[in-house]
Amino acid sequence: MSHPTPGCRRGVTLTEIMIAMFIIAISFMPIMGALGTSVKATVKEDTVVRAMNLCQEKLNTSLQFPFAFFVPFLGTPIDAPIATPGISLPLGPETIEGVTYTSVLTVTDRPGTFRVPVRNLDVGNPADPKTWTFTNRNIAYNGLVHTYSLTVSWINKGETEPRFYTLVTFRADLRS
């Protein structure tokens, strides 16, 4: 009967190594899958974040223009660069890292009505506010508030469906 001597160790066989590597490879697959999904999502989110930043930046710039600047453009989507002394706003398409973002600004008038409680001057004691009475008056206005709507649209790499992001705010004519 022959048996290995202490100096001659029985190590791992090629078959064992192959099986071990196969097991490790199999266990790596879900990790690679999760990482792949995560990377794809991050890349996709990057384009969204960039669109959001562009949208904010352009809306902020548009709010720096004088209120009256947009009066001739009311209701018309602006998709080309605009400028006034000291301020310029690039609108329309621009390509950043291989993705084309198109910015369009639409300014519209937002007419409305203010409800104003007006004190009845002939009722009550002027020195005692408790005795005062009020009557609500509805006062309509237009041309004093504009709605600013800025939309950035783009198409992700490898997709055909367009994406968009819109920010809206109101701006009042506070000059007078």
Next chain:
Amino acid sequence: MSLHIYRKLYNRRGTAIILALVFGVLLLQFAIAYSGLVGKSRPQTDIIDERVRLQYLSTGLTEIALLKFQKFPADFYNCWRFQASSSANLSFWQDPTGPLAEFSIAAPEFVEYKTNGFAASRSSFNERPIRLWLTEMRLMTDNRWNVEVLQIKAHAEYPGRTGKPVNIDTVRTLRTERITRR
């Protein structure tokens, strides 16, 4: 050394497979934990979107409130004085009724989007309408110098992806000076 002890010491058949299995189980656990983390983490876009869309709209509403104050300051001051003198509430500017509320927080122009929301501010990944309304319009008065601070607060919210409301309060504070004609 007996044969039995010798085999225990030197028979290493299957060690690699066992090690690989242990390592594999650890990797699987790591993958499961990672997937759980990714699933629980909120996308960065959501966080920015919540802040930005709500912020712009609520700031816009405070702008309209400021315009109203600018156009009708005397009426606002009258409402303020009446409410201050007649309300039992220490924070009388929060009274939901009365002329001050009619001027500010209960005025139709400031609660227009409170129920159905404002739908025009949207994106391809978030179409939920934003509800917004004015919550406060108050004076912080220092009568000695006739210098006052007008504070306007607006609230905007929408239901988040999980159904939990996401909200933001915008505060606009500005110094006003009351000129009294004698």
